[in-house]
Amino acid sequence: MQQQxxxxxxxxxxxxxxQLYTSIVINATPARVWSVLxxxxxxxxxxxxxKSISGNxxxxxxxxxxxxxxxxxxxxxxxxxxxxxxEKEFRWIGSLMIPYLFDxxxxxLLDDNGNGTxxxxxFEHFRGILVPLLKKMLDVNTKQxxxxxxxxxxxxxxxx
Numbered sequence: 001m002q003q004q005x006x007x008x009x010x011x012x013x014x015x016x017x018x019q020l021y022t023s024i025v026i027n028a029t030p031a032r033v034w035s036v037l038x039x040x041x042x043x044x045x046x047x048x049x050x051k052s053i054s055g056n057x058x059x060x061x062x063x064x065x066x067x068x069x070x071x072x073x074x075x076x077x078x079x080x081x082x083x084x085x086x087e088k089e090f091r092w093i094g095s096l097m098i099p100y101l102f103d104x105x106x107x108x109l110l111d112d113n114g115n116g117t118x119x120x121x122x123f124e125h126f127r128g129i130l131v132p133l134l135k136k137m138l139d140v141n142t143k144q145x146x147x148x149x150x151x152x153x154x155x156x157x158x159x160x
Contacts, residue, residue, distance in 0.1 A: 014105040017127035024150040028157040030087040030110045030118045036157045046156045049145035069141040102130040
C-alpha cells in the first residue's frame, strides 16, 4: 500500500496487526467527496455498509456508528475520533467490549489527484486476540462492505 508510506497518520494507534485496504478513483474533487462522506444524515439513502454515524466528530470525542457488513448482522460501535482533517482524513478507533480483545482503527483518506479526481482510500487496521478467529469474516464480508461503500460513495459524489 503505497499511500501509507506517504502519509504520516498523525496519532495512529494500531501499527501492526491485520489490515484491510481498498481504494477507488472518484471523478469529483476532494471537496465534493468530503461533503458526501461527512453528510451522515444521508447515509441511510446511499451507504450500504455504514448505515449511520452520530455524535461530535471532533478528535477525542466518541461517536456511535452502525455498520452492516454483507451477510452479517448489523453492529453498533462507539469509537473514538482520532483524526478529522477536512477534505483529507477521517479516522476512528473502536473496541469490541474491552480494548485488545478486538480493536479496529478505521480510516478514510482522500488524495487529490490534481485533475478534478480524488483517490478514496478506505482501510482498517485490526488488533486483538479475536482477530485470527474473525479473519475469514473480515477478509470476505467486511472487505465487501468497504468495496460496496466505495462504489456507492463514487456514485453519490459523481452525481453532484
